[in-house]
Amino acid sequence: MKTLVIVSHPYPEQSKAIKTLEAAVKDLPQVTVRNLESLYGSNTSGFDVAAEQAAYEGVDRVVYMFPVHWFNLTPMLKAYLNEVWTYGWAFGPNGKALQGKEMLVVTTTGASEFTYSAAGLVQSTIEEVLTPMKASALYVGMQYGSPLAMYEAMNASDEQVSQFRQRLSEHLSTAIAA
Template identity: 70%
Template sequence: MKTLVIVSHPYPDRSNAIKSLENIVQGLPGVTVRNLESLYGDDMTQFDVAAEQAAYEGVERVIFMFPIHWFNLTPMLKAYLNAVWSYGWAFGPEGIALKNKEMLVITTAGATQFTYSKDGLINSTIDEVLTPMKSSALYVGMTYAEPIAFYEAMAPSVEKLNKFKQVIHERLAD
């Protein structure tokens, strides 16, 4: 399945897990990776909208890979969606560019899985935290796949990274 991966991390120099996950998918056949901070630095106003929209052409699956940042998307990813997923391209009268593509979110969280539970500190699951992504996907006619979340990802061990790698390979083999 031809796949576009959009990667964002607000602190790329301190990224361990997202950088490792990006490296895992980068070598897979049929996968194109666009790292927003590598392309645009920290400037959230200079997206090459035409190039970003063109990256979606011919893909069947779009993966958004980012750490949960204050229980939300990264600021760069939010700015990207605001600029690139425009009316008339992604939705609206002629907006069919994303229709029938699959959206998969691969995310990391520094906290434990229990923190992201009804009984945990935030009384919310990771699925609830990712509701804006699900809503966005459904609004533009995409299918929303069950997200993949890696917890306690601030300084993952080699063993934990190998488990991440296995999960990614199994899911993307679909």
């Protein structure tokens, strides 16, 4: 399955888990990785829209990999979706470029899984926090898979990060195909 992985982290120099997860998929066969901050720095209006749209051609699955940033997407990823998912390309009368592709969200959080529960501090599950990604996927005709969340990533040990990596590998091999 040809896969495009879009990675974003607002503080790449502080990223341990996302860097490890990106490295885990970077050399897999049929996987293309585009790290937004590596390509564009922090310029949220500097995207090469044609190149970004071309990256989706021929892929079956798109993975968005990012840390939850104030219970939302990273600023760069939000700007990317605003600029790249254009009317006439992603949606609208002729906009079918994403239709039928699988969307997977791989995310890390600084907080615990309990924090992201009905009884937790934010009284919302990670699925609820990621509702805008699900709604966006469905709006453009993508299939939305269950997100893969790695909790307490900010202070994760090397062993925990290794477990995150293993979970990602397993998730990619079984996602939506099941």
